[in-house]
Amino acid sequence: MSKVNENFLNLKDDYLFSKITQKTNEFKNNNPDKKVISLGIGDVSLPLSPAVIDAMHKAVDEMAHQETFKSYGIVQGYQFLIDKIKKVEYEKRNIFLDNDEIFIAAGSKGDLAGIIELLSINNIVGIMDPIYPAYVDTNIMMGRNDIKYFKATEENNFVPDIPNEHIDIIYLCSPNNPTGTVFNKTQLQDWVNYAKEHKSIILYDSAYEIFIQDNNIPHSIYEIDGAKEVAIEFRSFSKLAGFTGVRCSFTVVPKELKAYTKDNKPIDLNSLWRRRQSAKFGATSYITQRAAEAVYSDKGQEQVRKNIKYYQDNSNYIKQELKKIGMTIFGGTNSPYIWLKIPNNMSSWDFFDLLLNKTAVIGTPGIGFGNCGEGYFRLTAFSSKEDTKEAVSRIVDLFRKDL
Amino acid sequence: MSKVNENFLNLKDDYLFSKITQKTNEFKNNNPDKKVISLGIGDVSLPLSPAVIDAMHKAVDEMAHQETFKSYGIVQGYQFLIDKIKKVEYEKRNIFLDNDEIFIAAGSKGDLAGIIELLSINNIVGIMDPIYPAYVDTNIMMGRNDIKYFKATEENNFVPDIPNEHIDIIYLCSPNNPTGTVFNKTQLQDWVNYAKEHKSIILYDSAYEIFIQDNNIPHSIYEIDGAKEVAIEFRSFSKLAGFTGVRCSFTVVPKELKAYTKDNKPIDLNSLWRRRQSAKFGATSYITQRAAEAVYSDKGQEQVRKNIKYYQDNSNYIKQELKKIGMTIFGGTNSPYIWLKIPNNMSSWDFFDLLLNKTAVIGTPGIGFGNCGEGYFRLTAFSSKEDTKEAVSRIVDLFRKDL
Numbered sequence: 001m002s003k004v005n006e007n008f009l010n011l012k013d014d015y016l017f018s019k020i021t022q023k024t025n026e027f028k029n030n031n032p033d034k035k036v037i038s039l040g041i042g043d044v045s046l047p048l049s050p051a052v053i054d055a056m057h058k059a060v061d062e063m064a065h066q067e068t069f070k071s072y073g074i075v076q077g078y079q080f081l082i083d084k085i086k087k088v089e090y091e092k093r094n095i096f097l098d099n100d101e102i103f104i105a106a107g108s109k110g111d112l113a114g115i116i117e118l119l120s121i122n123n124i125v126g127i128m129d130p131i132y133p134a135y136v137d138t139n140i141m142m143g144r145n146d147i148k149y150f151k152a153t154e155e156n157n158f159v160p161d162i163p164n165e166h167i168d169i170i171y172l173c174s175p176n177n178p179t180g181t182v183f184n185k186t187q188l189q190d191w192v193n194y195a196k197e198h199k200s201i202i203l204y205d206s207a208y209e210i211f212i213q214d215n216n217i218p219h220s221i222y223e224i225d226g227a228k229e230v231a232i233e234f235r236s237f238s239k240l241a242g243f244t245g246v247r248c249s250f251t252v253v254p255k256e257l258k259a260y261t262k263d264n265k266p267i268d269l270n271s272l273w274r275r276r277q278s279a280k281f282g283a284t285s286y287i288t289q290r291a292a293e294a295v296y297s298d299k300g301q302e303q304v305r306k307n308i309k310y311y312q313d314n315s316n317y318i319k320q321e322l323k324k325i326g327m328t329i330f331g332g333t334n335s336p337y338i339w340l341k342i343p344n345n346m347s348s349w350d351f352f353d354l355l356l357n358k359t360a361v362i363g364t365p366g367i368g369f370g371n372c373g374e375g376y377f378r379l380t381a382f383s384s385k386e387d388t389k390e391a392v393s394r395i396v397d398l399f400r401k402d403l
Numbered sequence: 404m405s406k407v408n409e410n411f412l413n414l415k416d417d418y419l420f421s422k423i424t425q426k427t428n429e430f431k432n433n434n435p436d437k438k439v440i441s442l443g444i445g446d447v448s449l450p451l452s453p454a455v456i457d458a459m460h461k462a463v464d465e466m467a468h469q470e471t472f473k474s475y476g477i478v479q480g481y482q483f484l485i486d487k488i489k490k491v492e493y494e495k496r497n498i499f500l501d502n503d504e505i506f507i508a509a510g511s512k513g514d515l516a517g518i519i520e521l522l523s524i525n526n527i528v529g530i531m532d533p534i535y536p537a538y539v540d541t542n543i544m545m546g547r548n549d550i551k552y553f554k555a556t557e558e559n560n561f562v563p564d565i566p567n568e569h570i571d572i573i574y575l576c577s578p579n580n581p582t583g584t585v586f587n588k589t590q591l592q593d594w595v596n597y598a599k600e601h602k603s604i605i606l607y608d609s610a611y612e613i614f615i616q617d618n619n620i621p622h623s624i625y626e627i628d629g630a631k632e633v634a635i636e637f638r639s640f641s642k643l644a645g646f647t648g649v650r651c652s653f654t655v656v657p658k659e660l661k662a663y664t665k666d667n668k669p670i671d672l673n674s675l676w677r678r679r680q681s682a683k684f685g686a687t688s689y690i691t692q693r694a695a696e697a698v699y700s701d702k703g704q705e706q707v708r709k710n711i712k713y714y715q716d717n718s719n720y721i722k723q724e725l726k727k728i729g730m731t732i733f734g735g736t737n738s739p740y741i742w743l744k745i746p747n748n749m750s751s752w753d754f755f756d757l758l759l760n761k762t763a764v765i766g767t768p769g770i771g772f773g774n775c776g777e778g779y780f781r782l783t784a785f786s787s788k789e790d791t792k793e794a795v796s797r798i799v800d801l802f803r804k805d806l
Contacts (some may be wrong), residue, residue: 047469071447
């Protein structure tokens with residue numbers, strides 16, 4: 001009799017976004033005349049840049065002719081893309097990586113889920129709270145139920161303190177989803193030092209790196225001394241270049257990084273990851289990798305930065321207008337996410353209902369990202385400029401009277 | 404201290420293809436004047452069909468404009484593609500599937516590796532021998548070391564007999580890689596009956612389905628009575644339409660299919676797989692799904708079948724000419740793979756060396772696919788017509804004297 005992996009039965013219902021959709025649809029049915037605006041989307045809205053489109057057309061044409069056709073790709077990824085990533089993302093920040101330390105993939109989600117397969121079920125896992133829910137779920141699926149949480153609260157400005165217990169696998173996400181806050185160099189150095197001391201591994205999710213504006217905020221964890229010995233970095237083209245529907249990412253697994261056998265023998269995770277990818281991952285589409293390469297052309301860089309600026313203008317506007325009416329706001333500077341402290345001690349679902357019913361604006365209740373998210377609300381900068389202004393103006397009208 | 408998943412240390416060296424490459428490169432260095440021809444490639448060589456290319460250009464253009472831009476996709480896959488698969492692959496064979504029983508992915512490799520995460524480590528796994536090595540490796544990575552093998556030998560015409568022991572998870576691959584043999588309806592019905600009796604699950608890898616020519620060979624396991632209760636089917640556009648560098652596949656997880664808790668409670672694997680994909684898989688590229696849809700247009704069908712015919716002509720030629728000189732050949736009719744019985748009791752690596760050194764032709768030693776592969780050699784139909792003819796003529800010249 002085939003036996004199920006009972007760890008799956010320990011997953012909590014994945015109801016956050018389905019509950020939002022259900023409530024929104026109900027509201028729309030009851031209020032067909034009202035224009036609902038969503039500031040809840042964690043997804044880009046601007047189309048792909050012309051440099052990327054040109055590169056994709058060119059790659060599609062190559063696939064049409066025998067001489068230029070590309071069949072099975074290399075698991076590591078094409079060298080043309082690895083070269084660009086090394087140069088633009090790392091060498092200009094004085095980080096020097098070997099070609100085989102960068103792995104191209106079809107999205108960080110798969111790599112973040114896959115990397116933990118390399119590590120024993122007996123590790124102690126620590127995850128920020130609030131956080132993107134998939135970190136927790138993928139650990140529960142493997143049977144890691146005793147997850148520790150690093151609390152991100154107003155007291156620590158949503159940058160968790162170094163734990164005073166032992167943690168083997170540390171998930172850090174900066175710029176953070178959902179709080180929009182970032183680790184500065186000192187804070188990140190403290191975490192790297194902790195990991196070195198405890199021989200822990202940091203899984204550093206930096207999908208929103210392109211939104212970093214402040215000079216003292218590291219763009220890569222490898223700007224921090226000693227990080228190559230303890231950290232794996234996950235980066236994505238999803239937000240960088242609007243690739244959420246295209247699917248491209250890269251993961252850096254430095255050769256210095258080790259995990260240990262029961263007999264304390266160090267094992268190189270770089271070769272383990274390559275072996276895992278060879279057995280489980282069919283490489284990334286050639287056309288997609290050419291699209292990603294184009295992001296690093298001069299035109300590509302100019303065009304993607306223009307799009308990021310558009311989103312940044314939205315987040316600046318949201319922050320500024322809501323602060324004017326006395327609201328307490330976190331994030332939104334080095335991130336497309338605005339983390340709003342809900343006024344009047346309302347719960348985050350009550351605030352969701354209030355906003356929907358009174359203003360027809362959708363956001364995301366903080367509790368959906370973990371217990372420390374209760375009392376907070378996530379707004380995003382990914383809507384159109386016009387919709388963002390309209391939504392903010394409705395919220396301001398509602399709360400100006402109130403606050 | 405971070406602890407490694409020590410199961411990875413039980414993997415055997417993945418040396419088959421690297422050893423082939425190394426030996427080939429050595430030969431080329433020592434014989435710069437000789438033209439090496441490979442009949443060892445398990446990968447397409449013909450470029451994408453015009454209908455597919457047109458669809459991709461159109462989809463790329465959609466990604467350039469706000470009104471038609473596609474961001475995060477649906478984990479299940481786009482309905483436009485699911486509709487076509489239902490109709491062309493299943494309904495015309497009287498198989499009726501619900502929309503949410505078909506999952507679009509970026510290659511069967513990832514799904515074949517992922518699906519076993521849904522099943523307890525305590526299941527007994529049975530795998531055909533010889534076989535594509537990733538089935539074994541992905542189980543070893545999870546700690547399933549006690550794998551049973553279904554022997555495919557000349558005695559059973561490379562279609563393994565029903566086991567006389569209990570197996571929970573059964574891997575079947577038809578048309579088979581590497582032997583090129585297929586299960587007929589009676590044989591497959593026996594396996595389905597076994598699985599129903601034992602409440603086992605069959606993982607049915609049918610990546611080479613498009614090569615099936617004989618009328619009595621099922622194109623889908625769901626042509627077999629009761630299969631929906633016990634089988635998951637893995638299908639791919641890689642060989643069907645030359646998508647090895649594009650990456651698209653689909654997996655059918657019927658709602659009737661159950662695995663069981665310790666208390667014998669049946670658990671629906673369809674919802675578990677959706678939950679797994681939501682946490683670990685970032686959906687398939689929109690452009691790729693439009694490309695796959697185009698395979699099912701009238702033009703697309705005509706064009707991909709023309710390419711398959713080209714490969715079939717190659718395999719027919721290889722089979723026919725090698726049989727003429729008295730060689731014993733399996734497969735190659737419903738498959739691009741020709742499974743050659745090595746003459747004169749040579750080992751498969753010795754035969755590889757002989758062929759390379761005497762004819763400059765590359766093939767794949769059967770032992771690379773498992774112990775039952777010893778004494779056999781895989782040739783493939785994926786080279787050009789000209790190269791295939793030239794390679795066969797060299798082999799014939801060598802062995803005409805010998806046999």
